[in-house]
Amino acid sequence: MNAGNLKKSLNNYFDDYDDIGVTVYAVLKNQDSSDPVKLDIEADALGGLKELFMDSLRDTLLDKDELSILNLSSSDERVDAVYVYDLELPVELTSLEKVITQDNLPLLNLNDESLSSIKSLLIEIGNNVGQLVLYKTMASINIYGRSSFFLKKSQSRLEKLNDEFLRVSAGFQMLRIDDSLLVIDLATLEKSFGFHDVIKREAASGISAIESASLVENPDVLHELIEDVKYARKLTKVAKSSPVIKAGIPSTTIVDFCKTFPRLAGRIRFNENEDKILLDTKVSKDLFINLLMDNYLTSELTSYHYTSVAKDSVDNEETNDSSSTDSNQTDE
Template identity: 35%
Template structure:
């Protein structure tokens, strides 16, 4: 999906007839449970407006230069650029995200009741905006700072007089973290995704496949050392990107890679070669990181100035932009 396609799908949310429904995601004994939230009809339009405004500000308002330049990248090849959204394109989906599909397929869920449920179990909440045929689900992780307990003697103003809060209360934050639309999960920030234990397991499995691909490519004499860093989520995600979209691995001959490392002003001091100079040898954490950056072709050289650059974003030019026909 492109950012233009995402915006097109979200446009229908602004049409007449669109509404809003709120859901609490409770975590009870490590199991996630969905509860529909019964909100007075007079406040539902306000709820919809708040979340549509959040969508407009962060994704839809192309008159804002930063929003207009927003990109949608696949999570499997994410490069952590600042101004981007991320489409979850891995086949393995964490159990913690199952509520998206459940709500999308069947909006009618058990109603939250303080007699049977507790706000202390709140994991997050979903606001569904749109119609039965076209809707988006906006998810926000709940944090304890948004929970107000009567035991803390919370007060609020009522008819010009402050009164004590008698029941637990939460504050809904319209700054959503994930979006589900037309079967696709879109993440606003990668570090948000890394907070979920389920994603850790998924990305570690993907990273292990990447290590195997590097081993089979026979570029490194000790590729097994990469397995030592699979438990580090940010490194594991870089490994996943390597297997999914490396422009080097399996495409550039090993002698050319060796020659590149030997002559690069930075890499020649970071990555060692074997004694016969036929393979690379990774002996430090830094050498492993630089090796992955090299496989992802992050090291570029300007044709104009001949200067070397470390570049995350390497957006391929179209034929027209390259000057072709």
């Protein structure tokens, strides 16, 4: 999926605005199953929720002039990127699929369950032609229980509000559309759903690829990095899309590059035979991962050297109409 395809799909929902409906489901805390439950909401309130989240879709995605769509496994550090989830799916996130595929999900019984048991909302928007689902976490500050004291305006006076209530704001963290799961808020994903465990397993594949390439004298130090989600994500990217490993660049060529490229020269050390890289500092580990992602570039026009974390292949220009925001640093 690219930005053009995403916006085209979203526009279809706006074109059919009057004919689409909204249904809201909840994922509950402390339950064995990830099965969502349906919320029974009055028609007027559903209309307001549809307007709220359609506006949110427009502001978050549709009206963005520059929007990059990247695979989560090969994500970089560009701003305002949307990530296509292409890794092992945590159990809780299967709830988005269940909303699409199952019509007989049970109603939430408010006599048995408190609103405080709601962990997240799933907002399904669409009709019998197509549906999208938004995933929205519910922070505890948005759930008000009977233990608090609230007053509401009633004509010219204030009355006590006795029941629990939810505050539903605009915004969402994930979007399921056209059989793709898109991550809007990467930070929420990294903190939830056992995502770190998924990343750790993928990162281990990246380390295996590095070990197979015989590039590093002491690859065991990379295993220590897996516990840090920041590094685990980078090693996952290496496993999925390292241009250096995919191209099978010989270790001798890589070592020579490290000795001559201005950003790397003198900052990465080697073994006694100088045929493998020695990772003995945090800086060298960071530089090595960037090296595997081919982030050190030389302009064919000016011969200037750059560090570029965000880059789009020229081969993909016609299929990806999003604009990339490159993070470039001149080294000389």
